[in-house]
Amino acid sequence: MGSPERRADERQTRQIRSDYVASRNALLRAAERLLAERRDVNFSLAVLAKEAGVSTATAYRHFSDIRQVLRAYYENLVDELIEEMSAVPADDPPLERFEKACRVWVRQAARWSRAAVYIRSADGFLARLRGKDAMVTRLYEVLAPFTLDLMRGGEIPTQTPEFAVLVWETLFDERVVVDLMDSLHWSTDRIAAELTRSALGALGRRDA
Template sequence: MGRWEGDAAGRLSGAAMRLYVERGYEQTTVAEIAAEAGLTARTFFRHFADKREVLFAGSERLLTHMVEALDAAPATGGPMRTVAAALDAAAELLGRDRSWSRQRQSLIDTNAELRERELIKMARIAAALAEELRRRGVPAADASLAAEAGIAVFRVAWERWLTGADELDLATVMKATLSRLAAVTAAE
């Protein structure tokens, strides 16, 4: 592929994933990713701050999509129902390619730096959801609790979807996990 061909970011992402899986994240350099994509390291840095950001490039889009979905949810439903709208939005974006998601998660699970970056991403999402809930009039403590519970649902559903043998889509797994949360927290 020549430099003039389009979708440089997509080519770099694909090359990075191939090399990370083949050689390991830590053993792969930016120069190798760029060469694999038929591009230069300079082009790589136009699209990504560093090699880990290849795996987190959609984080801002995910955060924005979830906050917009939460904001668009009816105000009549209560905080967890509103957070459920954000989870639906996440499933819509992330539930498209289980194979790629499995590879990505496997890389994250085996590298402390990537695990830390993933935790930071999830904390940012929780903070943004809580802020949006507060803006909608939910008391601060309830907003934080609902947002953090939503992130817990997200993580459990994500893991189940990635490791599950069933063919359930991510949205279905998110809804089922949210229902389980309600069941396990119900007063006896």
């Protein structure tokens, strides 16, 4: 079991680790709020720390500048999307899997899209994929099997997987989701249904 001193040290270490994770998460949630409200990335770590309810020194322990914050925020979004996409049952029929993945995508984007539109890369999806961008590569590796299953199942014509994912990713751009929510006041269910139909049509499914 260890000595009382060792157990006390272990508890202290766990608490420090927990506090670190909590303050980091608070900073990332604050970044999302600031991005959505200010509609730009021109805020300082001091402003971010105030919004998060932590000290500026704590903010600097996590990030050296706002670029690191935005990178970490985007990584979190990709991680969450990948996690939910990966949970779609692999043994479902290809079309049903694709439709479920589309609903996951819209549901996620509806939450963070107003913030994410301000931190998009100037480079295209395929350019970043070919450039070995780690996040884009991970996202592609999750999305590509959905389109390949559609091809194998005869739901869409055989085509270059990179192109199929590019078409899908373009139609589900967070700016499109925001526009449909704000301008047409569509629900997330309707957005998912309409974009799914559009994506299938763009990928060559005749009765989409």
